Amino acid sequence: DTEVTQTPKHLVMGMTNKKSLKCEQHMGHRAMYWYKQKAKKPPELMFVYSYEKLSINESVPSRFSPECPNSSLLNLHLHALQPEDSALYLCASSQGLNYNEQFFGPGTRLTVL
Amino acid sequence: EDQVTQSPEALRLQEGESSSLNCSYTVSGLRGLFWYRQDPGKGPEFLFTLYSAGEEKEKERLKATLTKKESFLHITAPKPEDSATYLCAVLAFMNTGFQKLVFGTGTRLLVSP
Numbered sequence: 006d007t008e009v010t011q012t013p014k015h016l017v018m019g020m021t022n023k024k025s026l027k028c029e030q031h032m033g034h035r036a037m038y039w040y041k042q043k044a045k046k047p048p049e050l051m052f053v054y055s056y057e058k059l060s061i062n063e064s065v066p067s068r069f070s071p072e073c074p075n076s077s078l079l080n081l082h083l084h085a086l087q088p089e090d091s092a093l094y095l096c097a098s099s100q101g102l103n104y105n106e107q108f109f110g111p112g113t114r115l116t117v118l
Numbered sequence: 119e120d121q122v123t124q125s126p127e128a129l130r131l132q133e134g135e136s137s138s139l140n141c142s143y144t145v146s147g148l149r150g151l152f153w154y155r156q157d158p159g160k161g162p163e164f165l166f167t168l169y170s171a172g173e174e175k176e177k178e179r180l181k182a183t184l185t186k187k188e189s190f191l192h193i194t195a196p197k198p199e200d201s202a203t204y205l206c207a208v209l210a211f212m213n214t215g216f217q218k219l220v221f222g223t224g225t226r227l228l229v230s231p
Contacts, residue, residue, distance in 0.1 A: 009161075047205055047221035048162065061216075095161050104209050104219050105150060109161030 009110035011096050017116045020086060026113045028079040028096030036102050037079045039071060040095040042112070048095055054079060055102050086117045120145040122208050124222035131229050134195045139204055139225045142188040147211030151189050153182050154205040156224070162205055165191075196229045203227070 009030045018024050028037065036055050040048035052071045053061035059071060068090075070082040079096055093114055097107040125140045141151070150169050154162035166175040168184040175182045179200065181192040191204055203224045212218050 047207075047223055049221075050219055093159075097161070103150065103217070104207075105152070105167050106164050107152075107162075108164065109154075112159075112161050114159075 009096055009098055009108050011094075011110035011113050013113060014111070015114045015116075017118065018083065018086065019118050020088070022086075023082070023084045025083065026081040026094055026096075026115075028081075028110055029077055030098040030108065031077055032098065032100070032108065033076075034098035034100050034108070035076075036099045036104075037073065038097040038099075038104075038107065039079070039081055040097065040109075042093045042095055044092075052081075060102075083115075086115075088117050091115055091117045120208070120210055120212075120218065120220055122206060122220045122222040124204075124206060124225050126225060127223070128226040129228070131193075131196055131227070133197055133229055133231050136192070136194045136196070138193070139191040139227070140188060141191070141206035141208075141222050143208045143220075144187075145208055145210035145220070149209040149211060149217060151184055152207045152209070153189070153191055154207065156203045156205055158203075165204075193227070196227075198229045198231050201227055201229045 012027045039051040042048045051065045054073045057073045068085050072080040093112040095112045096110045099107045122143045153165040156162040166182040171186045173184050179194045183190045203226045205224045207221045209219050
């Protein structure tokens with residue numbers, strides 16, 4: 006199994022909702038990442054987990070809360086989002102801890118109303 | 119400030135018409151340069167990693183090269199299925215001692231039959 010899966014594919018939420026994005030990989034990768042990508046822009050790194058511990062937080066607002074329950078799963082909990090948070094949220098994983106050869110999931114398309 | 123610039127923004131080629139995409143960077147402490155391909159609505163797909171000036175990597179019709187200031191992605195005799203956005207990303211050491219990953223804005227390639 007050489008893929009990263011993300012659910013849901015699409016999500017529409019109001020500004021007062023609480024929702025979660027899920028990411029899963031079964032490649033035994035030690036690092037997992039969350040990215041945000043706006044239309045026609047490059048991905049922006051949000052969080053990095055190494056060995057299930059949060060190692061990088063790129064000054065992301067607290068309304069985004071990551072969680073790594075185990076080595077295969079990565080969640081992104083969303084609360085009180087703003088319309089400008091609407092974007093494609095990408096999860097990635099890599100064997101090494103140096104961003105090399107990242108496998109990306111297909112993303113969750115998030116719309117905040 | 120660390121910067122990664124890709125050119126051109128968009129490129130239209132005829133099938134079989136070879137060309138090159140450029141990724142120039144101004145970072146200190148380069149740790150690696152990555153090339154990705156991204157199809158619309160999908161996550162990026164890893165292509166190459168380059169670590170030092172003079173290094174070259176090849177895969178099918180693609181060849182990536184690296185100098186001290188830029189990287190080129192050469193596409194030889196492209197086919198319509200090569201149409202995608204090509205992203206480069208640079209991993210660099212910051213003055214803080216931490217690594218930072220910076221993506222370029224990408225080159226949208228369209229190959230016509």
